[in-house]
Amino acid sequence: MATTLKDVALKAGVSVKTVSNVVNNYPYVTDAIRLRVKAAINELQYQPNLSARYLRKGRSGILAFANPDLSNAYFSEIGQVVIEAAKARSYTVLLDHTGGERSNEQDVVRGLSPHLIDGVILSPFALEPEDLQPRQESIPIVLLGDRIYDVPYDHVTYDNVATARLATQHLLSLGRRRIAALGVQEAEARETETSRLRLRGYLEALEEAGVPLDPHLIIRGLPSFSRFYGARAMRQLLSLDTPPDAIFCFNDLLALGAMRAIFEADYRVPEDIAVVGFDDIEEGRYAVPSLTTIAPDKQKIGDLAVAFLLGRIDGTRTGPPERIEVSCQLIVRESSTLRG
Amino acid sequence: MATTLKDVALKAGVSVKTVSNVVNNYPYVTDAIRLRVKAAINELQYQPNLSARYLRKGRSGILAFANPDLSNAYFSEIGQVVIEAAKARSYTVLLDHTGGERSNEQDVVRGLSPHLIDGVILSPFALEPEDLQPRQESIPIVLLGDRIYDVPYDHVTYDNVATARLATQHLLSLGRRRIAALGVQEAEARETETSRLRLRGYLEALEEAGVPLDPHLIIRGLPSFSRFYGARAMRQLLSLDTPPDAIFCFNDLLALGAMRAIFEADYRVPEDIAVVGFDDIEEGRYAVPSLTTIAPDKQKIGDLAVAFLLGRIDGTRTGPPERIEVSCQLIVRESSTLRG
Known part of the structure; x- marks a missing residue:
């Protein structure tokens, strides 16, 4: 017994x-x-049966954080915040890796494990709005990122256009004029929303500065935001008759891959090519040279997501779903400043 | 309805x-x-109820991969293998982040969610053997790593002593004689088993080569294997009257932090200080300079863990638990070879 x-x-x-x-x-x-x-x-050997404890209230005490790529530190760093914030409220978080596949994301939304999980924080990648129509048995969902609009869920994001403009303006302020944009990512043969917004910010900054656009400097069709594709795209840019003198990478992993390719081609960062990333993952702080980047407020993203989700679960958060934007800041490091 | x-x-x-x-x-x-x-x-809006599907066999179709630190790519890279291998057998994997805390690891072993999870792959950090005594209601567990011996579970590991010896021998073969060991990690005020074994391999290699040991070159008491503590320990080593001419780091994150500290102190890698890490995470391949490391066969670790676990779950794997060692290899990169 x-x-x-x-x-x-x-x-x-x-x-x-x-x-x-x-x-x-x-x-x-x-x-x-x-x-x-x-x-x-x-x-x-008493087992404090959390399941039983929560089941009295019809709950499992477990949240899921579903995201496309845990090997991208942006998601694992937000995951850490989510785990900590949930723990402070006695919730356990299980991480679900969707691989950015629409069918996996659909499973998450439909409640792969409806009796196991009280709520989901979902960072969608390939999902379409029609996948997110609410259903009677749906568990609460909070969305992260810019992929989906006009859906009946709380949504934590930030202004991708403004921050991409800021990153590009920084490179312009260094006197750089051949600024590449790396890269536009595609999912299911369409440009991702995040890519599209960051590209728009880049284009707006160039236009404001009166810098003509060279379409060869825009890298499109990336299968993923990885070091590998960053390095490969950078080699393509370095093979141009006139290589870029700066590069705005749409995430830090792309930037770290690009810096490796620049090093292998015997160019210098930032003297020959200044580099800016996006995400402020820890790796960029330790890179040689350290990486200038856009830092979304990951602490706030994770904290808000958990607070919104638990509010929906326990009924203290009512009313229509909200779309909240957190702040981002430009962090200037060695990859865009000459060492003194 | x-x-x-x-x-x-x-x-x-x-x-x-x-x-x-x-x-x-x-x-x-x-x-x-x-x-x-x-x-x-x-x-x-039919919901293919995986739970119901598996519950017919008394199963949830869900495995957990519990590990101390998902922000360490070593674990997220093995996690990817586990997810792929499980998916090929129609199992979903949820990742459970224990933070290396004994109480969380105990929860995993005791079955925090006994009706949710069919089996667990656990990479323990602070757990003690007595925490792993089997209980009637236990779900199958497969252990990774060198922390726990003599427990009634299948166990996938590799020879830490031999591989640490190999890493140190490589530095000796370059003519380096002041080789530092960074670092011995402690959990619950005791040296971790992994640290102890890697230190033993280092000491054996020095002794075989007749190189006298300088205890100042051994960094102990690290709270975690992170870039931060790697950089901090390296600064300590660089402040010695005679700094090391090589360093064997017990994982890649420590090595990447150490390389950053070496760069900031205006020493060169590998000319002044050669660096070897452990784990072969992707980041090390893209680092500048790229990182020499020990590569455990992560593909095989993940594949074996899933195969053993599913074998125990479906009853096709019977007999006493096994301890299996996978191979490791030394991968020489720029951090220990001069660019030609």
Whole structure:
């Protein structure tokens, strides 16, 4: 027979309520009592059954964070924030890797595991708005990123156009005029929304500055935002009759791949080619040279996503879904400044 | 009332068996029929209930990969292999981030979600052997890494002593004699098993070569294997009266942090200090200079872990648990070879 709270209470010589307080990590228990209860829990191999605990309220206590690519630190860094924020509210987060495939994302929305998961934070990549029509049995969803508009879910994002313009203006302010844009990503044979918005910001900055556009400097059709495709695209740009003197990469992984290709071709960063990325992943801070980038407020993205989701789950957040934009800032590092 | 397979079959004008074949992605259905069934599924908003499908066999169809640090690409790269291998067998993988905390790891072993998960691949960090005693209701577990011995679970690992010796021998073969070891990691105030084994390999290589040991060159007490602590430890080594001429880092993130600190102090890699890491994460291949490292066979680790786990789940793998070692190889890159 399974060990119960009562067995633990008897063993520890305390009340069931006290055992419950320890199991729930409530603060009203002295350290001595806590240790005694934990010893009893260990001895009896009592399993604090979170499932049972939440199921009383019809909940599993588990959230999912579904994202296209955990090997991209942008998502794993937001994942860490989500895990911490959820933990502070006694929720566990499982990470679901969709690979950016529409069918996997559809599974997430349809509730692959409707009795397992109380709510989902979804960073969609290939999903279309029609996939996101609500259904009666739907669990709450919070969306991240710029992929989907006009859907009945809370949505945390930032202004991709303005930030891409800022990144490009920074390169213009260094006196660079042949600024490449790397790269426009495609999913299911269409440009992704994020790419489209960042490209628009780049184009707006060039136009404002009266710098003519050279279409050869825009790299399109990237299958993914990876170091590999960044390096490959950069080699293509370096083979132009007049290579670029600066490059705005649509994420940091592309930029790190591009810097590697620049190094291999014996050009210097930033003297010959200044580089700006997007995401502010930790790797860029340690790169040689360190990477100038756009830093979305990842802490706020993760915190808001969890707060919105738990609010929908526990019913404290009502009213129509909101679209919230967090701030981004330009962080200037060695890849766009000469070392003194 | 929920839509059933039968409703879909009626709508599409096919048999229930055909709908089932489409839902299960079996190959015996023509594209035309598949499209018709999918249209009916969409129209009726039928939810292919994977849970129900597996629950007939008493299974959820979900595996967990629990690991201490998804922001370390070593784990996310193995995670990718696990996801792919599981997907080929129609299993979904959820990633559980333990943060390397013993209590979280205990939760995993005790089955935080016993009705949710069919089996667990666990890469433990702080867990002690006594935490891993089997219990009647335990779900199958496969262990990765060198932390735990003599437990009743299949275990996929590699020879840390031999590979650390190999890394150190490589630096010795370059004529380096002041070779630092960075670093020994501690969990719950004890050296981790992985650290201990890698340190042993380093010491054996020095001893075989007759190179006297300078204890100042061994960095101990690292809270985690991160770029931050790698950079910090390297600054400490560079402040010695005679800094090292080579450094063996116990993982790639430490090595990448160390390379950044070497760059900031205006030393050169590899001319002044040769650097070797461990894990062969993608970042090291794109670093400037690219990072020499030890590459465990991550593909095989992930494939074996999934094969063993599914074998235990479906009962085709019987007999006592095994401990399997996969191979590792030294990959020499720019951080330990002069550019020609």
